[in-house]
Amino acid sequence: MSERDDSTPRAVTMRDVAQAAGVSVSTVSHVVNDKKGARIGKEARERVQRAVQELGYRPNAMAKVLVKGHSRFLGLVADAIASTPFAGQIIRGAQDEAWRHGYVLLVANTEGNEAAETEAIAMMLEHKVRGVLYSAWYHREVEPPAGLTETDCVLVNCFAPGGDLPAVVPDEVAGGYEATRMLLAEGHRRIGFINTTSPSPAHDGRLEGYRRALTDAGVSFEPDLVVDARPDQEGGFEAIGPLLAQDVTGVFCHNDRVAMGVYDGVRERGLRVPGDLAVVGFDNQEVIAAHLRPPLSTVALPHYELGRVGVRVLLGLDQPADDGRVVVGCPPVHRASVNVTAGVNGPPAAPH
Template sequence: MQEVATRAGVSLATASFAINGTGARKVSEETRHRVQAVAEELGYRPNAMAQNLSRARSSFIGFITDSVATTPFAGEMIRGVQDAAREHGYVMLMANTESDPRTFHDVASMMLDHQVHGVVYSTWYHRQVSTPTGLSGIPVVLANCYTRGDRLQSFVPDEAGGGRAATEILTAHGHRRIAFINSDLSAPATTGRLRGYRKALQAAGIPFDKNLVLTTTPEQEGGYTAGLRLLQLDPRPTAVFCYNDRVAMGLYDALRTRGLSIPQDMAVVGFDNQEVIAAHLRPALTTVALPHYELGYLSLKWLLREGAPTTGEAPEPTRTLVPCPTVERSST
């Protein structure tokens, strides 16, 4: 699948949608044909390996999450793990712990009892986690989370790269007075996106102005109140990078109450490309996508790679940053 995506010049997620013909995102007919042609040329068959379900060790891989399946946010990670499992003939055993340590313990025991080949552990938002206990003896990889000191291999979004890309959309449109509505929660996304914002300003020769950085609850309501505060700045910024799409949705409401137009009076960029919101705001929101599908897919591919150790931790674990692609729509 990775090779198909590269040769067709599309993302892994797009290649998967094009080949499997399902999923919520839309892929143009042209893209679908191109990807399918490449897949055929390369002899890609998603089910080829899945035929062989009996294996020396086990046909299972475990996927443990805090609440990825039950939170309407990062479900594409499940599709990524599932597709990679299928390509390798594994069946995914999945469990949500809802962050309850007892549930985690029960689930880990169950997975060891059933001799899973390895475990992908993931969280619904990007954060640091304690090293999962109770899984010794089998390989573990982290998706969308990491441990202090990176003692386990992990795949996480490149928040700083995404923040920089978001801001550069605005500098490329000629904006010089660009506000950033950041989250007031401590998280890698908060520090990373701010770092990216500053780097983009620097690259464009715009001095950093701390008055243009507001913090708020990273929800619609927070975006609304921060938006009203931001409109009192003099001179008013001409563009805003929002911590996430929900904040942008609240900012839209604040701008409307003042009769301001997007992007004429104020350009807006979000972050997350959250499915129910981003494409459906009016005007449709320019944003940066979280690579949920890729995080799931790449972490399981790493776990099942050729020559991987079959027990214990990886020899040289690293925190791999996965790019966050921009999605330009009508708000910039």
């Protein structure tokens, strides 16, 4: 690697721009930094803008911070960007919305490590971030690190006790309701629910949604049709046996991985999805849900939207409800695991 100074031309300075535009350096500074209250004629402003273009002047963002007194940074703390695409989707939603408003995201991945988290927040504070999004890869209660009290903070896909900090979270109840509705709408009445063994808002909310959907359809709730299982393929594989023994014709699974295990369990018994058992997942984890045989009907966790709305709340563009929450919907995704002909989406376009 070469040093920049001898491999690239000298950087264009504000002075160069001033000279080319025939104005003072402070006029250039005012235009470039969009200084409020500065009285600069339309024509001079245009000359500066033209010179900036022609010379390829790049304002130093650090210098702008000094001039403006705040940075264009928003911080985003994420806890698991390397293990699922979920945090990536939050980042993408947050970035799109941040850029729309002229902000840059400082992303820090902590993989749940407390020291990394402390360090990440210290770094963000050092950079005078406008505020911080503190996000979790699965919806849960968190204790936000102390450093966050030094800046504005919005919790994304998590919430804190007390509700002092705004929290943008998925609507677990409505998601569970939608998932169960997908089965009820196809005429199923004996519907199992493989929930998770982990105590969590997802556990309680999806169960409540399942119960409400049954009630609204005039189907009575049978506790035996709800099984808690490890929320992955192995859990689904184990849990489906006892449910099939109770003659369920449809099952709502805590997530897509559980549904994948259910498929395996169904096949081991020589049965078919959806003919012998209709299956609905949760998450819409692309690499799994769209590519099972048959493709899995599921409910999408709105990670992109959580990130996007998080930035809007941080910038004061959206307001949380009185309890500090902004609740984001979980839309149903219809494929072919409930009713073969109902699958509106075929397999997605070929990946690389």
